[in-house]
Amino acid sequence: MRKEIVLDVWVPDLTFPGWMDRWREQGRDFERAHPGYEVNIQGKDFWTFPLQVAQAAASGQPPMVAEYHFYMGQAARDLVGPDGAPVFTSLQQAIGGRAEILGEPVVIDDLLPAFREYYCHDGDLTSMPSVGTTNLLLANKGMLRAAGVPELPQTWAEVDAVCEQIAGSRNAPAYPITWSNHGTFFQQALATQGGLLVDNDNGRSGRATTAFLASDEMLAWVEWWRRLHARGRYLHTGKIPDWAGTFRAFAEREVAIRLTSSNDVNSMVRAAHKNGFDVEVGVFPYNGDVPYVGNAVAGTSLWLAGGLDADAQDGALALIQFLHNPRNAADRHKFSGSIPITHASYRLLDDEGWFDRHPYHRVAYEHVNSYPSRALPGGGPIPVSRGALFGDFAGNQDVMTRAMGEVLARGADPLTRFTAATAEAQKLLDEYNAFAIATGFRDPGGNPNHSLAVESFSTASAGRDYSAADLEKVVQLRLNR
Missing domain, CATH: 3.40.190.10 (Periplasmic binding protein-like II)
Known part of the structure; x- marks a missing residue:
């Protein structure tokens, strides 16, 4: 069947063995469930990812969905196109209170509060947490x-x-x-x-x-x-x-x-x-x-481009929900160690006996959700931190x-x-x-200041400590996977 709508999704390629294979496999799974859509997932260079998105936005052709690391939230909010309009739109507002989109259940209300809060601004969920860590x-x-x-x-x-x-x-x-x-x-x-x-x-x-x-x-x-x-x-x-x-x-x-x-x-x-x-x-x-x-929490989130026509936007929104359904979120945890991002994905893993076999994985979820710490009177839940933006x-x-x-x-x-x-x-x-x-x-x-500004907003510069730091962690994780 001819694909009618192409969903362009850009993600940083961390170069782990199987990293992009997994992304593309999930894209194919979505295509099988939604034959009217083609998912074009592109893994971009980790070092220059924000710069590439900015360049695409400047040409008027940004990806429909882009995955930014948490420390790039302000840059994503500030990114504008040639007409001066914001490139990305509010995920929550685009969903518009719907319980499902193209048959995919909406999962944003099931997100762990720590991650939902991090990617909210004035109570509005601007992007969808995809990888969660502490x-x-x-x-x-x-x-x-x-x-x-x-x-x-x-x-x-x-x-x-x-x-x-x-x-x-x-x-x-x-x-x-x-x-x-x-x-x-x-x-x-x-x-x-x-x-x-x-x-x-x-x-x-x-x-x-x-x-x-x-x-x-x-x-x-x-x-x-x-x-x-x-x-x-x-x-x-x-x-x-x-x-x-x-x-x-x-x-x-x-x-x-x-x-x-x-x-x-x-x-x-x-x-x-x-x-x-x-x-x-x-x-x-x-x-x-x-x-x-x-x-504190960290990780990545998926940002939705604004200005899409209704069918393309619904396809992108459905894909984002699909990527975070209980099965996919649970499998992402098994693959990468990322904290199960929703309560349902944690319950699925627990019901399957995953945490009984891997008890060391339970701590991160419990700590960001409701860990009974001695730090709090009566061992109550850890408060949600207001992460920096x-x-x-x-x-x-x-x-x-x-x-x-x-x-x-x-x-x-x-x-x-x-x-x-x-x-x-x-x-x-x-x-x-x-x-x-x-x-x-x-x-x-x-603008002659553009290259300087992009360097300040991104991890694009190879000479900066943070870029070297992230690359080094990628290498470490590759060596130990």
């Missing part, structure tokens, strides 16, 4: 028990005590703990304390205009990290961020504990079993001296990780260095806002 603590169970540690630490003070026990134990590893110098951990540490990266409620109540990298919450995290390192309890590999190096240290028993993304659980458990030890999984440690305010989020993370690298490697004073980092981050934010407000995120007839 940060966790993974430990070598045998090392902890040998050191007399009966359960995983949850607070920073408990981590301090456990590290001392491990360091003093027989056959102790070289270092008790490690994690990568990456922005995701700063975000998590701030979220748990109620700290912000930028003003206006992290960019949620208005466009962010002021950067905060020397807040009390940030300095509490940095100082705790610095003390662990100074006492010889934290393994600093000397690289930014060195996902692969910290992974290797854990797999090869050089450390007992590693803080990492929930997406690493599959790889870390496989590596542990290959090397003959068991893993325990727990929550990312928090500052027990202040109230627990929220848990602002321009040049990636550049902001470059600044903080470089500052932390100097604190660890050169003994820089945290307050002095992070005050300077705030000035650096402010300059990036000012440059972003000046361009975005004046012209929108587009190429206005050969």
Whole structure:
């Protein structure tokens, strides 16, 4: 049967074995269920993905659906076409309260609140979360028990005590703990304390205009990290961020504990079993001296292009619901370790006995949904964190990780260095806002500032730490899949 409507879907190709194969297989499954549509899924270069979408938008031919990483939310909101109109439209408004589209049940009301909230603006779901992650603590169970540690630490003070026990134990590893110098951990540490990266409620109540990298919450995290390192309890590999190096240290028993993304659980458990030890999984440690305010999440989301005709828009919306139905969302979790994005997908996995066979995967879902943490009175649910939304989020993370690298490697004073980092981050934010407000995120007839602006908005520049960081994590995950 001749295909009548082509749905162009662009996603970053992370180059994992089978990554794009899986995307295209789901596209074919949708085509079989909806013979009037052809799904054209294109995997684009991870490094230059936002730039390619911007260039396509400038030519008036953006993809119908584009998958952006969470830190690109402001750039997606600011992207405009040649006519100055926003390229993307509200997913929730396009759905218009319907319960199904082309026979595909609408699942947005079943999203885990943490992810729905992250991709909402003023209560409106602007894009569909597709990959969901948070940060966790993974430990070598045998090392902890040998050191007399009966359960995983949850607070920073408990981590301090456990590290001392491990360091003093027989056959102790070289270092008790490690994690990568990456922005995701700063975000998590701030979220748990109620700290912000930028003003206006992290960019949620208005466009962010002021950067905060020397807040009390940030300095509490940095100082705790610095003390662990100074006492010889934290393994600093000397690289930014060195996902692969910290992974290797854990797999090869050089450390007992590693803080990492929930997406690493599959790889870390496989590596542990290959090397003959068991893993325990727990929550990312928090500052027990202040109230627990929220848990940070990350990942990607699917943005819907505006201006589509009714049939094309319904096809794109139906495809987005199809990709997130319980079966597909459950299988995505099995494939990538991504948190089941809906309650129904979690229940399906639970009913099938998946979590009984893989209990270490249950923690991430429970923590972002309703983990009974000791941090809260009565062990109540973790609050939803107001994740940051602002321009040049990636550049902001470059600044903080470089500052932390100097604190660890050169003994820089945290307050002095992070005050300077705030000035650096402010300059990036000012440059972003000046361009975005004046012209929108587009190429206005050969504007000489366009290439600079796109670099600020994206991960396109190979010379920037964050690009190298993400590429390195891709390589790590490829090596350990």
